[in-house]
Amino acid sequence: MKKVKQMDIIKGMKVSELVNEMSLSGVMGAGRIGKAVEILSEIKKDKKCKLFFGLAGAMVPGGMKNVVIDLLKERVDVFVTTGANLTHDLVEALGYSHLQGDPEADDKELHKKKIDRIYDSFMPNEVYEGLEDFFMKIFDSLPKEMNIREFLWELGKHVKSKNSILRICYEKKIPIFCPAIADSGIGLMIWGRLAAGKKIRIDAFDDLKEIIKIAWDSEKNAIFYVGGGVPKNYIQQAMQFSKGAFYGIQLTTDRPEYGGSSGAPLKEGISWGKMNEKGRYIDVYCDATISLPLIWAAVK
Amino acid sequence: MKKVKQMDIIKGMKVSELVNEMSLSGVMGAGRIGKAVEILSEIKKDKKCKLFFGLAGAMVPGGMKNVVIDLLKERVDVFVTTGANLTHDLVEALGYSHLQGDPEADDKELHKKKIDRIYDSFMPNEVYEGLEDFFMKIFDSLPKEMNIREFLWELGKHVKSKNSILRICYEKKIPIFCPAIADSGIGLMIWGRLAAGKKIRIDAFDDLKEIIKIAWDSEKNAIFYVGGGVPKNYIQQAMQFSKGAFYGIQLTTDRPEYGGSSGAPLKEGISWGKMNEKGRYIDVYCDATISLPLIWAAVK
Amino acid sequence: MKKVKQMDIIKGMKVSELVNEMSLSGVMGAGRIGKAVEILSEIKKDKKCKLFFGLAGAMVPGGMKNVVIDLLKERVDVFVTTGANLTHDLVEALGYSHLQGDPEADDKELHKKKIDRIYDSFMPNEVYEGLEDFFMKIFDSLPKEMNIREFLWELGKHVKSKNSILRICYEKKIPIFCPAIADSGIGLMIWGRLAAGKKIRIDAFDDLKEIIKIAWDSEKNAIFYVGGGVPKNYIQQAMQFSKGAFYGIQLTTDRPEYGGSSGAPLKEGISWGKMNEKGRYIDVYCDATISLPLIWAAVK
């Protein structure tokens, strides 16, 4: 058994050096950060391996957009996220920003000022006008029958900002899945067009075959979950059609005992065949706005 | 200011009496249970008010199915849930059961025995054969173009068990929404039929107009969330098209500071116009398999 | 393997009936409540067994005083708690009450109004005057050399209210331990007397022999923890001098992965010999102001 090395902090140290100390301590949260960095580094090198990245939580309002874009550029093969993150990405691509707010602000006052609160990240409600303009402009040029993955690539095609999740997925042809897309600002925009008499048909099930095929065809799969929800579960479901993931990283603040998918440790996936029983995996119990940049800065 | 009444426990007391003591103590978790019971009782009586019920988490594997059915029978006007809960409901409707397992069981052994683990609720993998039979039998009789709500009512129509969430929603014509339906065993069944060359088109956005219309048309809305995820967020989104909910109850184990929708207190919704600023609402921080039956036993 | 029985809620049902449904469901939080009730019922019957009860958290401000008193009257053999709970008990015994407050009240305003906030349980700062009067009156009659357990019984002797934790422990001669007693309002009162030139010597280690002796001499021990902290750890420490506890119940909202004693599952104690490897134990992850009265109402 290895000793728990007491961590040494050096003035001016690099993130990689800090994380190395965490690896050497090897226990509790720090040990888990260390292990996540080891696994993600291995995934980076293992070119045969396909990386499925699931992203939930208010990650764009939480300042994580560029980290996500980095991951998409450098390594991700399949991306699954929430409609909210894609909407917030589009909002920023259209030139708006999220704002640093006070989590104890008076919500009635904010409502009067038309500011929407996401804990301490504030968003002016006027972004919806910008979104509506965008969709009005592009709508007629959209194919009228698509699946959700195709629809999201179409959106990416019309995004001009280079610094956008939607744009990068389109450019790099990274399949992007978002089963609950109707549950988002983007969903509302489609509703608005339909309400205005326009037609479009976006199939709810059609792209399921795509994610399953990628999982099935791949020799080896890796999973990386930031948060739980649909993004995690949708990838887990696809893993059942593979040999199970060989690598796994999960950043979560939920816990197992309540029984939900978001809090389930990756190990549980072995029973389902979602995780390979010889796979290497780690659950990191930490706010992703802290753990994700920390891990990425050490791996990049 | 009211005093914190020290709770008195009486041998053989009723749940309603226990919850009354919680109301009178008025603080911390017990106080929140008390308040949730008051608000749900009011919702029950306020006939003008439409109740939107969002259900996430492994609630059918967690023994909550009959409580949900009770709520659907007695009061719910709009129901939003996860594909997983509907799949587990269907599994039970087909005659299978979930099993009481050990959360520390060896997942490799379970995998060999073809038992899928949901924390300590186990499910034999053979249920997928039952599901496939069901879908093979009914598939040809399904309309070939539907939205998700229509599709779920169709499923409910073919369920024979009276003790089923899907069945009750169909029978009582309770609109049931599940934007991420592809992310579930039911999704896999549709994938299987499509892979077998069958055709069906289920629209991802079409029923969004229905939930928004109900929210919009209703004089007064109430929200009740068990867990977060898509079910909560999808209802929250619809509330923006109303005067904001006048009543709100949320049972959650998540917390606000990580910024995600699941942990956001109902109050945050005021800034968005999802909660009416004069609304009565309460966040209960407690495992729903404890808090939901406790609250319901006191209200029913 | 037993089936997960879907819980049935009956109008007007008793708490014991509700908890029976939880037992029959057998999974997640509800299953744990069910198991805790089974174990506590067994402890109640097993007269050879000594029950060590550890109580942390703001349980008197949280409305749990009478439940604690019930437990002390009916079954507890050894009691360990925080100085805060004993101070709040004394405050109520002197005629003050805690008040139902707003957790979002302005703390600056409260400070001006001399109201101390414990989340949503408020306490007028004037209680300290009452405490000081009490200690000034009794101080000269106190023995001048004691251990902490003796000191706490002395306090109990001078409490007139029958409805007091300190009083009951004194009357029933239940050993009451509070290693960190200096960390409390009671501690401040002793500091005040010492500052006024009075003398008293209360030994920090002397009563450790008493709790260890009870654990050692007893044929069989049971542990019941509400919260963690010193109360839990102090009992755990004593258990090392026994065969390990044969029964264990823990109500906690903490989690294991951070490594602290408060979140450690009872199972971990087996490695130390604190829990007997044949013992029956359960960890309940739930706010104690909900779970404690619920369990007690079903057992009483």
Place this chain on the structure above:
Amino acid sequence: MKKVKQMDIIKGMKVSELVNEMSLSGVMGAGRIGKAVEILSEIKKDKKCKLFFGLAGAMVPGGMKNVVIDLLKERVDVFVTTGANLTHDLVEALGYSHLQGDPEADDKELHKKKIDRIYDSFMPNEVYEGLEDFFMKIFDSLPKEMNIREFLWELGKHVKSKNSILRICYEKKIPIFCPAIADSGIGLMIWGRLAAGKKIRIDAFDDLKEIIKIAWDSEKNAIFYVGGGVPKNYIQQAMQFSKGAFYGIQLTTDRPEYGGSSGAPLKEGISWGKMNEKGRYIDVYCDATISLPLIWAAVK
């Protein structure tokens, strides 16, 4: 209002650069880390200010000893911790190590092998023999009447390792308080000596006057809490005898709604006068084995 800057990760970046990105993002957990670094940097510079450092949780088994020693060497004026951390510090000073273990190890096996488990940090039970030797050797040279702070300095005097919390506090004459010292391996050692017929009197209340005097005399106070429990509460109590802390940092994984002191946000202290209403403070909701080294590496 400032924009939420999307964090940029640069290959090979320093911890201080990473934390700067967190500061600029300014929201959720990352924003809190950023703010904690700002406040701790200010405390470092503000020489008039006395820093009270409270340390709870399994921080020595968790690899944080050297970070704590750094803080003690560079800035801490008053130190409050648990008996467990001091015992684990002493264990390491005597030449033993904690070991990196598997949190899912079989506790029965560990018990047979005499290994004590602290989540995934393991400790051979033989350390108790080393502790006993140490205490047998030094006991006769100890003063026979002391308060707890004096006792802990005495222990520090007899520790030979330079790399020890107890030693540093003794050498630098940093007052070290541990009200619940009886609740620890060190407590057991004293019990052992008393059981062997030796005499010592260590007063439970006497050093309370010392911590209060430091708080009272100081022009300005700062508080830094790693975890909650007695260390936090004991410092909070002393703050009531000052103008309230002007700076505050709290690293916690607990939450406010359960009402306990460990989860209470620093803001709550304003109502009590523990935090100055003009003070700058931040609550960081993150595993301390991650957040503490991260913050310290950016500040040092």
